[in-house]
Amino acid sequence: MAGHGVGWVLAVAVLQLGLAAALASRVGKAPNPARDSNAAARTGRPRRAGAVAFAALGWILVFATATATLAPMSRETIAGTAIGAPPELVPAGQPTTSAKPPAPDPMASLKPGDCVEVPIERARDAAGAPTWKAGTPEPSDCAEVDANYRVLQIGPDPCTDPLYTLDSAPKDKSGKARYHLCLTFDWRAGVCYDTTAMDAPSKVDCATRGEHVVQATAVLAPATSGASCPRDGRGAVWVIWRKLELTVCFRGGDNPGT
Structure with missing residues (x-):
């Protein structure tokens, strides 16, 4: 039932109930002794019947209005503002390491x-x-x-x-x-070495002075003999590493360390 229709029906129901109440009040008034009692009785009966009829019709209309108004409420959706769907989330990728590749x-x-x-x-x-x-x-x-x-x-x-x-x-x-x-x-021919510790010799400038500073004149490999070493005015000296099959030749006046 539309809202305006319900309002009119409810107004009619109120009017009916009002008429019923008015008739009922007139019926309830005490009879005038000056008048004929039979006539009063004849007048009161229609009024009472009318009051009952108006009241019944009024309550019927009230009940109908309530039924039409309340019944749809139990099944209608309450109006409101629709909320839009949230924006689609962008999936966050798996965390990756930012480790740099090892240097060459x-x-x-x-x-x-x-x-x-x-x-x-x-x-x-x-x-x-x-x-x-x-x-x-x-x-x-x-x-x-x-x-x-x-x-x-x-x-x-x-x-x-x-x-x-x-x-x-x-x-x-x-x-x-x-x-x-x-x-x-x-070991290189022409290069000078400090052989103070023969197990750990070191290259040096040939102008370096030292008891065990020597200059290589030849590097022979594989060889375990100094017979092929070049000689100067003072001959030649050499050192042999048999396990390595290596012979290193020096100047004749050199003094390789031990």
Whole structure:
């Protein structure tokens, strides 16, 4: 039932109930003794009937109005402002590491014949005897006095060249050698050395003075004899490393260390 229709019906119901109340009030008044009692009785009966009729009709209209108004409320949706769907969320990707790739290893690009600098430090072996400990190799120019070792082999396989005296094998995270850098001491003809410690000689300028400063005149390999060493006015001296099958020749007046 429309809102305006309900209002009119309710107004009519109120009017009916009002008429019923008015008639009922007139019926309830005391009779006038001056009048005929029979006539009063005849008049009161229609009024009473009318009051009942008006009241019944009024209450019927009130009941009908309430039914028409309340019944739809139980099944109608309450009006309101619709809320739009939220914008679609952009999925956040899985977090990724921003770790930079490891820097290239300059040692891995070396090739046989290249030189490196290997720091040599004094140390002691398991029995407490003096020895030497090699540090981490670094690339170096062969003309530099610090370039004390030369590359013999480099690759995934262990060293096989009989001249090698140092195998540098850096490990990956699993502990496996990434490569083998096989080194030997860089003896060169025409270069001067301080051989005070023959197990750990060092290159020096030939103007350096010292009891055991020598100049190499030849490097023979494989060889275990100095018979082929060049001689000067004072002859020649040499040092042999039989295990390495290496012979290094010096000037006749030189005094290699022991």
